[in-house]
Every structure is written in structure tokens, then in C-alpha cells.
Amino acid sequence: MADPDPRPGGDKPVEEAPSSRVPGTIKVGSIAGSDVLVTPSWFLIAALIAWLMAPQIEAVEPGLGWLTYVAGFAFAIVLYGAVLLHEAAHAIVAKRLGYPVGVIMLHFLGGATAVEKEARRPRDEFWIAVVGPLVSLAVAAAGFGVSFLTPDGLIGLIVAGLWVTNLFVGVLNLVPGLPLDGGRVLKAGVWGVSGNINRGSIVAGWAGRVVAIIVLLWPFIQGQIIGVQPDLTRYVVAVIIGIFLWSGASAAINSAKVRLRLPLLVARDLARRTLAVPADLPLAEAVRRAQEAEAGSIVTVTSGGEPIGLVHEGALLATPEDRRPWMATSTVTRRLEDGLTLPADIDGEALIQAISKTPAPEYLLVEPDGSIYGVLVTSDVDAAFRAGA
Template sequence: MADPDPRPDRDKAVDEAPPTYRAPGTIKVGSIAGSDVLVTPSWFLIAALIAWLMAPRIEAAEPGLGWLTYVAGFAFAIVLYGAVLLHEAAHAVVAKRLGYPVGVIMLHFLGGATAVESEAKRPRDEFWIAVVGPLVSLAVGAAAFGVSFLTPDGLIGLLVMGLCITNLFVGVLNLVPGLPLDGGRLLKAGVWGVTGNPNRGSIVAGWAGRVLAIIVLLWPFTQGQILGVQPDLTDYVLAVIIGVFLWSGASAAIMSGKVRLRLPLLVARDLARRTLAVPADLPLAEAVRRAQEAEAGSIVTVSSAGEPIGLVHEGALLATPEERRPWMATSTVTRRLEEGLTLPADIDGEALIQAISKTPAPEYLLVEQDGSIYGVLVTSDVDAAFSAGA
């Protein structure tokens, strides 16, 4: 846990955060620590539901409000989500202080989400970014509990107790060890710290999240026996919504962890095809003959100075009838070596996948550190190697 910071330019990483992307239909309501705060249309649904559910309690606390009862209920929802915003802002502030770029803070139907734009580099970073949100919720709940002794009965007292109960609930719930909850990230950090592998942490915390999702789905069927309170339709609907949310988030974490575990198997040097360098104006038939003779699986065209300038596209070559190949220059079925199509021969793992994703192409030229040609990497070979490790 005392490892040195591997990012000496961490402030620069924050300054170079990617531009904010605003999902269609969202509404910007402000910004915190440089991150836009967005509200999704679904938030208005939960705000209306809170206003409707709180109406009887508000009427009991302040009789005679009439239609203002629902206005007060809506205001109650705003205050509650203000506390959720504090929770998410805490994630954003700590992530930025640790050097991670943060996109938007989103408030939605099930609460909020903070878009930290890069994966944590160390277990302790994962721990602190995750734990600060629940701690803020617990602090707000504790503060509201203390203030409740000073507030009079009525609407204000109801609001303060509501803040107390909901924040304590959110704080405790988010400490439950299962992704996608903050507690799942704490579990991931713990497994990561023990095993040295963040992907195993994601898989373990994802399975814990799936168990939690099943518990949530089954809760309405057991709450009568446990609490003595029979569930109503709202309980079942909320259990399904929350359970599906937890299951999908946990499943995504498991899938991501499994994918990342296989990435080290992808080594460009091991997957490269032997290549033959030929002049660009050499007849295609002769280039193919030489490649077969040399048992090369790919062809690179070079300039008169020996500099690589193009890669023979395997698909274009196979689509060219053999009777036409003697009369065609090899350059007619090549793709020019543009930026991103030349990769270091030692590239592997996640760096390899990122390079391929950044510049999609069927083939890439692999070169040694001195610039000499090592071979050609074919994307279909990378896909086959990845699938074989599944």
C-alpha cells in the first residue's frame, strides 16, 4: 500500500481529461470540481414517485397544505438527491486529487454515477475513490440525526429525519461488498492488493454483486417473515429494478475482468506472420511466388531505398483472379502505411488492443526498435488467439 506514485505528471492527466460527453436528453444543472452535473429524464420519474409516496406523511405533519403537499414532496426529492450529489462529488474530488480525469456526474433514477475516465492504477487509489462516497453519506446521515434533536415537529422535522434515514441507508448499502456498489470496489481493491491482479478483484466482486442481486430480487418474498410487513406492488417493482441493475453491473464487471485476464496472452511478436519485402512495382504473381517460396505469410512493399510503404491486403489479394496477377503491380492490392499501421514488435496486452482499436485495419506492420521489419500482424490472428484463450 505504500508503493510510490507511478504518475509524476498526475496533474497533467487531469488537465488533459477528454471532452465532456452529454447523453441526449440530459439536463446540465451545474458543475462540481470542473465536472458537469447532469440530470437524466428518469430522475423526474423518481422525484414524482417520492412526492407521491411522501404526500401522506407530509399531510400528517402539516395538515391543510392541499396541492402544496406535492410541491413539498418534490422539494423533498430535490433535497434527498442533493445528498446523493454530495456522495458523487466526493468520488469526483478524490479521483481528481489522485490524478484521474473525471467526466460527468450523473443523477438518475437509481441515484447517481461519477464517470472516472480511467482505471485505478493502484489498489489504494481504488479504495479511496470508492470509500469516500459512502463515508460522506454516513456523515450527512449522522449530521441530520444530530440536527433532528433541535428541529421542531412538522415539515422541517420530517425532512431532517428523511435525510438521516436515507443517507444512513445509502451509506450502509454502498458498503455492501458487491459490484457495481462502492463496497464492491472496496472488495476489488482488497483482492487486488492480495493477489496483485485487479482483474481477479473485478471477477470476485462481480460474483458478490450477483449474489446481492439475487438477494434483492428475493427480498419481497421474505420481508413478511423477517419484518412482519407484507410487500405491496411497489416493493416488487423496486426489487426487480434494483436487482436487474445490480445483476447487469456485476455481470459487466465479471466479463471485463475475464477479458482483461486474457489480454496478456496477446503478444504481437508471437502472433506475427513472416513477411517478404518486395518492390511496389513488382508483378503481383511474382510477389506471391516469392512469398510462397520463402514460406512468408504476408507481403510488404518497399521503396527503392528499402523503406516500407505498403501492406498487401490479404482480402484484396485473394479476390484478385490468378490470371490477372502477372499484369498487376503488387502496389494495387496494398494499403499505404499510414499513421497507426506500424506497431512495435514488442507491443502486447491492453496496449495492443488499444492500438488496434485506435486505427482499425486488417494488417499492421511490426518493426523492431531499430526500425527494421519484423513481420506483419493480422487482426484475424489476434481475434483467433483471444478466442482460443477464452
């Protein structure tokens, strides 16, 4: 695929995504123009981390009393600071490549960066995805090096916990399965080889489902593999992570399957033949002429031939036949407002976006010269989409 600008991002201005504060979240700052939000669930996991760390802190710094839990909470903050670096790397690289980024969210499972647009090239997908785990591994390496210089005690425990945790996060996120970063790397690879981003998503999504199953089964088989019997906490963590991975992988697969069907939706192929009639023509006469011309839709026009309205099929069918001779066709039409006129060649995702932007039962399709081609009925689009499923 040709690169419109050989430099990453080039001179193209980065489109800023609108800041959307999720209800209940707390803004703690911003990075590269993106708000950093913390969900209430983070405080629960931070408290859990403080509770789990308390025995280890007590072992290296006995006699702290209630400050033991304060130290544990401080470790949670340091740990999520490293998670924030991971997410910030995604945001910075995405913006450097010209993609708008929304908020950076910290939650109980880690973090998420809202890159608002699909990658244009496989290499963009690769770099946006891989940079996060690389930063985590870099933090792990730095922490490991510093651990040789720190004295035994609380600081040494925090440094050790930091590098071990970031090593785990970095390696885990490189596992090739969506919704993990490694899944996006796999998606980029399949996309680059096949030339189809949706096939990349499907392959990476199925890989993510396999990873989810392994995570769910791990507590049951780890005793046979490493000789360690899991406790209840490990089962709970495995279930939470497994469900998260399965849900994310399934969502990616379903979305990709939908996108694969979109190219089948071509407005020109789905259009109904239309008949143009004066707005004041009796409705019965307009219907008679449409049946004679084997037209599936009716458009009202001015005396100069300019389209001004679309006959609403539902309103027409609801009008009793004995009243139609005394009603003007305009009484069952919808005026052609902005968004109701589409180019006849529109298709795929552009067609779906246009319909979603201005929902309506019918749309007028016009040629590049402005002449009427036909009418697109939303129910016909829905039927064609289901037929391609």
C-alpha cells in the same frame, strides 16, 4: 507496487476528461470541473417521491392542499442534494489522486460519477470508492444530530427523512458487491492481496450477483423474517434494484475476463513471416517468392528498402491468377499510413487499443531499430483471443 510519486496525485496535472453531454440530460451546474447532469428519469422519481411523501406531509402539516406535493418535491431535491454530495466526493478524491473525471449524472436510481481511467493502485480504488458512502453516513449523522433541535412538523419530517435515507444509502453502498461502492472496496482488497485487478473485479462481481439475488428474493422472505408482508411497490423496487445490480455485476465480470485474456495477445508471437519486394514487381512473381520463402505476408519497399505498403490478403485472393503476371504488386497494397506500423513487442491492452484506434486488416511490425519483423493480421489476433476464451 512502487508509487511514482509519494503524494496523492503529486505534482502531476490532472487530465481533464472531455465534457460529453448525454442527449436529453439537463446541466444544473458543475463540481470540481465536472458537469452535473440530470436525466429525465429523475423527474419521474422526484414526482414519485412527492406522491409517496404526501400522506406523511399531510399528517404533520394538514391543510396545505396542493402545496403538499410541492413540499414533497422539495424533499426530493434535498434528498438528491445529498446524493450529489456523495458523487462529488468520488469526483474530488479521484481528481486529487490524478484521475480524469467526466460528468456526474443524477438519475432515478441515484447518481454516478464517470472516472475515466482505471485505478493504478489498490489504495486509489479503495479511497475513490469508500469516500462516497462515508459522506452519506456523515450526512446521516449530521441530520440525526439536527433532528433533536428541529421542531415537530414539516421541517422535522424532512430532516428525519434525510438522515434515515442517507443512512440507508451509506450502508447499502458499503455492501461488498459490484457495482456498489462496497464492491469496489472488495475489489481493491482482493487486488491488493492477489496483485491482479481483474481477479478483484471477478470476485467483487460474483459477490454483486449474490447481493442481486438476495434483493430479488427479499420481498418473498421478509414476511418470514420480520413479519411484514410486502406490497406491490416493494416487489417492483426489488426487481428494479436487483436487475440493476445483476447487470452491473455481470458487466464487471465479463470485462475482467476479457482483460485476463489480453496478456495472451503478443504481437511478436502472432506475426506472420513477411517478404519485402519492390512495389513494381509483378504480383505473380511476388506470390511465387513468398511461397518459396514460406512467408505469410508481403511488404512493398522502396529501392532503399523502406517499407511503403502492405499487400492486402483479401485483395490478393480476389485477383484472378491469370491477371497476376501483368499487375504490379502495388495494385493490391495499402499504403503504410499513420497507425499501420506497430512495434513488434506491443502486446495486451496496448495492442488492442492500437488496433481499435486505426482499424485495418494488416499491420507492419518493426523492431526498435526500424527493421521489419513481420506482419500482424487482425484476423489472427481475433482467433488468438477466441482461443484463449
